[in-house]
Amino acid sequence: MTYNKITDDILTAIKQIVGEDFVVTEQDGLERYSHDETEDLRYYPEVVVKPAFTEQVSALLKLCNEHLIPVTPRGAGTGLSGGALPVMGGLLIAMERFNRVLNIDEQNLQATVEPGVVTEEFMNQVAAKGLLYPIDPASKGSCFIGGNVSHGSGGPRVVKYGTIREYILNLELVLPSGEVIWTGANTLKYSSGYNLTQLIIGSEGTLGIVTKIVVKLIPAPTVDALMLASFNSNDDACHAVSAIFRAGIVPSALEFMERRGIEWVIKNDGIAFDLAEKDVAFLLIEVDGNNQDTVFTDCEKINAVLEGFGCTNVLFADTATQKEELWRIRRVMGVSVKANSVYKEEDTVVPRAALPQLIKGIKEIGTKYGFESVCYGHAGDGNLHVNIVKAKMSDEDWNTKLKDGIRGIFELTVSLGGTLSGEHGIGLVQKDFMPIKYSPIHFELWRGIKNVFDKNYILNPGKIFNQE
Amino acid sequence: MTYNKITDDILTAIKQIVGEDFVVTEQDGLERYSHDETEDLRYYPEVVVKPAFTEQVSALLKLCNEHLIPVTPRGAGTGLSGGALPVMGGLLIAMERFNRVLNIDEQNLQATVEPGVVTEEFMNQVAAKGLLYPIDPASKGSCFIGGNVSHGSGGPRVVKYGTIREYILNLELVLPSGEVIWTGANTLKYSSGYNLTQLIIGSEGTLGIVTKIVVKLIPAPTVDALMLASFNSNDDACHAVSAIFRAGIVPSALEFMERRGIEWVIKNDGIAFDLAEKDVAFLLIEVDGNNQDTVFTDCEKINAVLEGFGCTNVLFADTATQKEELWRIRRVMGVSVKANSVYKEEDTVVPRAALPQLIKGIKEIGTKYGFESVCYGHAGDGNLHVNIVKAKMSDEDWNTKLKDGIRGIFELTVSLGGTLSGEHGIGLVQKDFMPIKYSPIHFELWRGIKNVFDKNYILNPGKIFNQE
Structure with a gap:
């Protein structure tokens, strides 16, 4: 797809949709949106826009779809795989003003929240009512629940309480055409039609933009x-x-x-x-x-x-x-490692009993390529975060040979029955490793699905796999 | 799509694939496969075939795809929405010989089973090892686990242990082209690419045929x-x-x-x-x-x-x-109602706290249209099975006006925040009611997804929604 730049006319239209105060164009203001927590990568969007209502997201997407402007949706920017980086420039839609908890329904043990709500703030609000929303990534104090949905995020309690897929009941979704749907129903289960709710979870903002989230709550353990x-x-x-x-x-x-x-x-x-x-x-x-x-x-x-x-x-x-x-x-382990060394974070997941082989193999690969590693993670889920530490590796080796070492880690993971990423998503930086696990048929099916939702490929291009 | 009939040449090819013993063509043998547990509906397939290996399913689908023969996959035939009825004739693929529990992995608490395993038999095998697979529909003594996957089936324990979506980790899937993939990985969670495992669950055999299922097990409560x-x-x-x-x-x-x-x-x-x-x-x-x-x-x-x-x-x-x-x-309640009266079974699901309004409304609709009803179900999930009993309704009213009454029940369900079918699927008999809940955009997305998987529309045509 050949994308267009945001012209003055389009910028004027964007300002009309959300109001001038919520449009950022100057370099200083854009800087904050040029990176997430992934290594030290930087990609500047042309324009950042901060809508606060579904209708605004709808109008923005319709506009960009008509003019072939790439759109990158962004939550809190705490991602570790580069999913929120605007690699094609274009418009970055920052969801930070979608920060309202719309309803905590104590009769049904459900809540409706906007995607820009900080996960921990939401957890605290429901905890005050004796309820539990158990999906709490390590970044819960700053990440958004919308980003958690987009990445299929987990956290320590998945091992007992189940994945985020069990807690997301229904999503309000804006399609690239600007059309708005609810993906499913506000019920604990349903079996009617292909499950769009589950398809959107983990799709990293490539199929639509989520504007409301209905979650299941459970009684909190005492x-x-x-x-x-x-x-x-x-x-x-x-x-x-x-x-x-x-x-x-x-x-x-x-x-x-x-x-x-x-x-x-x-x-x-x-x-x-x-x-x-x-x-x-x-x-x-x-x-x-x-x-x-x-x-x-x-x-x-x-x-x-x-x-x-x-x-x-x-x-x-x-x-x-x-x-x-x-x-x-x-x-804080991830943050501390980052503070102590140049590092790269990889996310691996294997059947639980394969963990000993996984970690042993990772160390061997490190020895071979000259890097060290700090490993930690949700062992109960077989989900190990591998922090690759530069240590004595030369800059040249770090910038060139390391990729083969990372490939080795993922090849090992897959050979043990596992796959890339338990909860961080693929985003930009793991994309090249996807063929280790998935066949051309998978990519063909994914590309087909992408095309059904986003015929002009405007949404988060360059992420997860080669979409076109 | 204009489908072709199974010619003598195609029949010969089918026999070559699975062996003559596993092909049924005579009317008496076909009768058993002409119905499921849905009302008294009858649709005869042209040919029934009973493969036992993935490669056979692959060859059969490739053949039917080339010759535009409609294919209906069938589990145990215990379905209540007509999903296994071969409404377009063609080839019925009976999965009853896929009845092996391939592996119970006590290290990882996972099992790999074939889709034709009876749910209760599998539950008993894992229970003997102190483990629990908690997805047990009322028909567990006869239904197949493959049918449970296809319908997103539930059962009484979903309320505590979560839906079948939490227990199905990975699926071996044969596509209409004959290609075979594993949809995901044998891990408790993953976030890499669009989640095909979740897309297949509840897709009622319209996207591919499942030939192996990896399930999560948990320690059994004592x-x-x-x-x-x-x-x-x-x-x-x-x-x-x-x-x-x-x-x-x-x-x-x-x-x-x-x-x-x-x-x-x-x-x-x-x-x-x-x-x-x-x-x-x-x-x-x-x-x-x-x-x-x-x-x-x-x-x-x-x-x-x-x-x-x-x-x-x-x-x-x-x-x-x-x-x-x-x-x-x-x-046995469903079976007993059926034995006592002409009846139709509808499956409704609402947010849990809406149950009192739902059941009250159903009785009012019954009074208006002259039918009685026996209601029961998984109240903890807000999932109510409505058995509509003919009672004093005239044959004419039963055959004509009743449909408006059923429509009324689903309209009420949707107005209460619910949807059609908590766990029985849409199949044939609820298909006409889908527009009560879903918009033209949903149907467009679903049709797009169907087309990605099954370009010739050979798989279970006529089910869930108008697929073309």
């Missing part, structure tokens, strides 16, 4: 316990993960962390934490429920399992503050 | 309790449903039943059960977990909620036999 288990090897820690489920327990979180990650959190974030000399791998394990005794019993069972896998120490969080500190270590 | 609560009005029972969740409890089943349904089960099935004179509505409520005390506490809390909604009696099932009897009442 009790939880958190423990941090230490191990002398990654292998022991990873083997323990599967064993916990086989013992009949489904924790509400089961996170893996490497020592280096914790060291950098301590250094960067000033969190006090004693690391025993030989401990190299850690599992952060949460159990929740409505009964203190049951939760304790589960903890004891887990403890017994851990002992069988060479666990050297289990630290129980005694207070709410201690729980928050342990969780904080896990949540 | 304790459960079952109670039957009686009410003097539908309204009281339905209002109690939402209140249970608002009290912070998520039961593992929460089923609604009307008195008439139970009476007919007693009459038809010989199940002994004392019905108090004034009780007209019942909730069957199950709670499960791993701790007897916690389960009892939940039961007590539910009991307290029920008292506030005019519950007249709560019967606790004391023994496994009693539990099985209570469950049996619920499960």
